[in-house]
Amino acid sequence: MAWTRRYDDAEPQRINKWLAQSGVCSRREAEALIGEGLIYIDGERVEDAGRKILQGQTLTLTDKAEGRLEGFTAVLNKPVGYVSGQPEPGYTPAVRLLTKEALVGESITIPDSRMSLPPLGRLDLDSHGLLILSNDGVLAKAVIGPQSELDKEYVVRVAGRIDPPKIALLQHGLELDGRQLKPARVTAQGQVLRFILTEGRNRQIRRMCELLDLRVMDLLRVRIGPLNLGDLPEGRWRVLSASERQAMIAASRGRQGMGSATW
Incomplete structure (x- = not known):
């Protein structure tokens, strides 16, 4: 249509x-x-x-x-051990997982080595979960552009003492690279923290936790704006639908999702 x-x-x-x-x-x-x-x-x-x-x-x-x-956009549940973008020697890029065998649903296009699909928001080697790979310029601007207001949600298991003062600092009060971090939504249940961020500094959550003597044991991204990881199996991928694309572009222009960190 x-x-x-x-x-x-x-x-x-x-x-x-x-x-x-x-x-x-x-x-x-x-x-x-x-x-x-x-x-x-x-x-x-x-x-x-x-x-x-x-x-x-x-x-x-x-x-x-x-x-x-629209170009082509893949939604991947990235496993640990794959890099999001250009690989360093000895590491495998996540785009290699976009095979016909790993596809959930249908796709007219199966990416090959000639198709450039950069990540829209990186997920480091030791993290897993929702990763968008796309050559859609409009969507890229909506997800990672400087004016984007999409938030991202993570479930993080940590080792170390968790207390209310640390949660308060994780929410607002920490600095990285000499710049104060934007306010975040952080909630805790046992040794599991749920983060909702509106920025994406390099290894941000891991570095935030290190500042408070918390060691990240597992980091899973479950949502980017209105797009949820859902029940997509690890190592599998699907095509982003037209309605999902439109929802993400619309959401990038207004705050949303900050109240979704519930257990």
């Missing part, structure tokens, strides 16, 4: 600017789609790259345009 949206602002706006602000594509991508005749307003093909959309008009992207923008 083609992407369709009504323009409701009072002031006219250039199509490419509106699509970029809506998180659909970049201005350059919008201009390319117009040049190929893949954008319509009220059923009329848009031919002028500088055209403005008016209040009450409806813009439609053809199925071909949507396919061009």
